[in-house]
Amino acid sequence: MREFAYNEILIKSDLAEKILADQYQIHGKATPLPGEIDFNFKINVKGVDRYILKISRPDAVFEELEFQQNLLEHLGHSKETIIVPKVIKDKSGLLITEIKDQFDRKRFIRLLSWIPGRIYSRVNPQLDTLRLSLGKTCGSLSKSLLGFDHPHAHRKFDWDIARSLWTKQYIHLFDDENALIVNYFQDLFARSKPRYDQLRKSVVHNDGNDNNIIVSSNLKYPEVIASIDYGDAVFTQTINDLAICCAYGMMNQNDPLSAASVIAEGYHQSLNIDEEEIAHLYSAIAMRLVISVTKSAINKIEEPDNIYLQISEKPAWEVLKKWKELSEDFVHFSFRYACVFTAHPNQNHFIKWASENEFSISQLFPSRNCSECLAIDLSVSSKWLGHLSDFADFDLFQFKINRLQKTVPEKIIAGGYLEPRMVYATDAYEKLGNKGKESRTVHLGIDFWLPPKTPVHAVLDGEIVAAVNDAGDKEYGGLIILKHQINEFCFFSLYGHLSVKSATSRKAGERIKQGELIAYIGDFPENGNWPPHLHFELMLSMLDYKVDFPGVAYKNELEVWKSICPDPNSLFKLVALKHDHQNTNDQLVCYRKNHLGKGMSLSYDEPIQMVRGMGAYLIDQFGKKYLDTVNNVAHVGHEHPMVVKAGQEQMALINTNTRYLHESINILAQELLETFPPELCVVHFVNSGSEANELALRMAKAFTGQKDILASEVGYHGNTNACVEISSYKFDGKGGSGCPDHTHIFPLPDTFRGKYRGNNTAFDYAQEVQDQIDLIQKKERGPAAFIIEPIISCGGQIELPEGFLTKAYAMTRKAGGLCISDEVQVGCGRMGKTFWGFELHGVVPDIVTIGKPLGNGHPIAAVVCTREVADKFASGMEYFNTFGGNPVSCAIATEVLRTIKREGLQNNALAVGDFLKENLKELAGEFPILADVRGQGLFLGIELTDAHLRPLADQTSYLANRMKDFGILMSIDGPDNNVLKIKPPIVFSQENAIELIDHLKMILNEDYMNL
């Protein structure tokens, strides 16, 4: 039996049980709980946790306990929807019972109802939805307590933020570095104390730490339901309750401000907080943490063995240090925005002033004498910038600017406010947020693309606050910042990428008159890797920056930055520079719903918009990179520069059909056929996998004179009539109309959860094929073809049992049918060991269909067959295909094949695929929910089941959606939607594989994945 110790006095569970029986006539099992002051026991009655028994310290004050009991009774009658422990009276009807312990000391006993659920600190993951509910619950609690009071609430209490400056006398307990941090916040709080003291006050819970917050048992959508432990309640500033929730709710989060802002948003939804209260949140949060670390330091000396007293020390320090690194103003503005105020208090002043004043860009650049601009698009999705490799090319960029300028000599080329730019979507601009990586990509100023040495003038009076050479790791050139005082508010204007000499010749403190020259635009290379331009930005606050004020913002902080950095065009009001927001995801979804076919699905609970590709990554409109483990179409990597170039070059010359001679089709045919055994020597080019299978079926029917097709259960072969008719995945699935007469389905040869299980099942599954042949023959018909993928993709990455294909091919051929290998998913080197999937099985098909990978995203597909099959098909009727085999498609496909060879991508598929599979198997050892790992090369599957092999579709979907949150795309398939498919571009690297494994592991640890 565990014991609880305090000052050598022990209260054991059996004593607690006796007290419970004696005083409440309740018989239950007591389990000790950690606690700072009381001895707490969870009481289980007949297998259900029902109560919490609180046994006080011997020196407890009755009035203090009475205060808590009254407070709970008050909350029990609240109109707010809050859950609080119910007070249970003892056998004499008392709320508090007095007893003597075994040492004849007086103790007070209380019994409260148990609130079922989980403790916040143990919830994994802690997401914004949970934080919002934390804020809301905390706000409801504060609201319910507004009308409550009790004499004991007006005590002096160390944990009361309002009294937190007592911590000053313990500053010597910290080392120099930590003392600096603590001191900083103490001074800050002391300075703001006179105003803080005026804030609204009420009784507050005062201990919303993450061990006192109860969360619902729902593992997928957890919500905060209650606060427990009212022992610290006190009459103080109401806002302290929110500060405390934030202080603990942002622990262990990469981005504490983002976490705290959501809590504040929730709180404000329940109980309105005013602007003055918000202004004190930064220091109030910090002071709660300061109390916590000071208490820990004291307790370490006074009660070194009481671990509970030091429980929050490490995370408190971590978060305190991060908090100190943030700008107080930025935190203030973020909280304002979260509580539905303008983020910057002067935002509306500025908007009004700007609307009443008009300036011209000819004032900024009088030497150009232009009053108009031409906007250019440098966003992530900019077609003007083109391929990633193009805009890394300085000369090309400069050339494009010059050429464009020539077409509009009367205008200044400009743009960029709130533009998410690809150029910033690099590691240097990335941070780890609460949802994985975030890129600081959104541009906050306007760029004016003008020649070097163009003079820049002041559009209104100002004072220079910075005039420096802004050279960091990269060269940014000269930088000048002016401060403009406008009646009751001020703002700043920033001029970046100036010539260093002209900028540094000015001095901070100098006054500049409207129209006066400020400096000149700098030249390459002193102003960085881009063509000469002026970066012009407005700021309502300098925050804590002296010179290096950010020019770009993170998307998740954008609304706050927008308010701090208003649109510079609000001065000029040029229509051309009105920033055009791209279609939002919601708008795109809405249009699709109304005007595109309803059968088209979107991936993920929250769909994403992709605007660029780069190797194994897809990039959304904000420059967020997603590791793509889904797309076996972008076979040699998204937007492979050589493939793009091949297509662009051929497109520029000619694109016609196959009725003219063109060498591209011959070259492609030759290079493709070289990858096949000699028997497979004739090719037809088509436009899609479906079309390839459609043609293959026609060929088989022509060759055999039969119509019956043998195909696998849950197989998918395309979207045309004939293809759907042989795709059990479709006709046996949602909206399907069952198996057509001429289709003959054999069971999915799944050795893991199929009809026959284990390695030696080839014979049994082949026998099923034979049974179907027998049925066809019984009808006095014969099979035209047997079609199957070498690894069945839609079936859930099902590897065929060894020997199955040899047997099934032999049976089919014996019955007069042809064998078709559908390589639409698996072909072109993805298998690693072999270039084509059928080669894994030591067979040679009569027809092979190829699709997705061949064009790396461009629609080209092919049907390769034996000469006999081709000849029989050529019965005299012309085979014409308008687009099939056109020069552009052929140039692209040829480059794909060459890239696979040149870059050794088949070997990469083998090496990385084996590495990944091995690591996934290891992961499966750790997390039994990953019941099977299978596949070849970079075509792998992970099947999720419970211990009884029951499929776990919900968990699979949760995993895929959570992986997406962390920037990793995964797809789901299989008849039970419980298989994660991994089929990335085959440039997928070992580093990518490690990133995938690490994230899978992280999410597999989350509550919902642990049954």
Ligand SMILES: Cc1ncc(COP(=O)(O)O)c(C=O)c1O
């Ligand atoms: C195995 C298989 N065959 C054929 C097709 C049809 O290809 P497409 O969509 O290019 O028409 C697919 C498409 O997913 C497929 O997976």
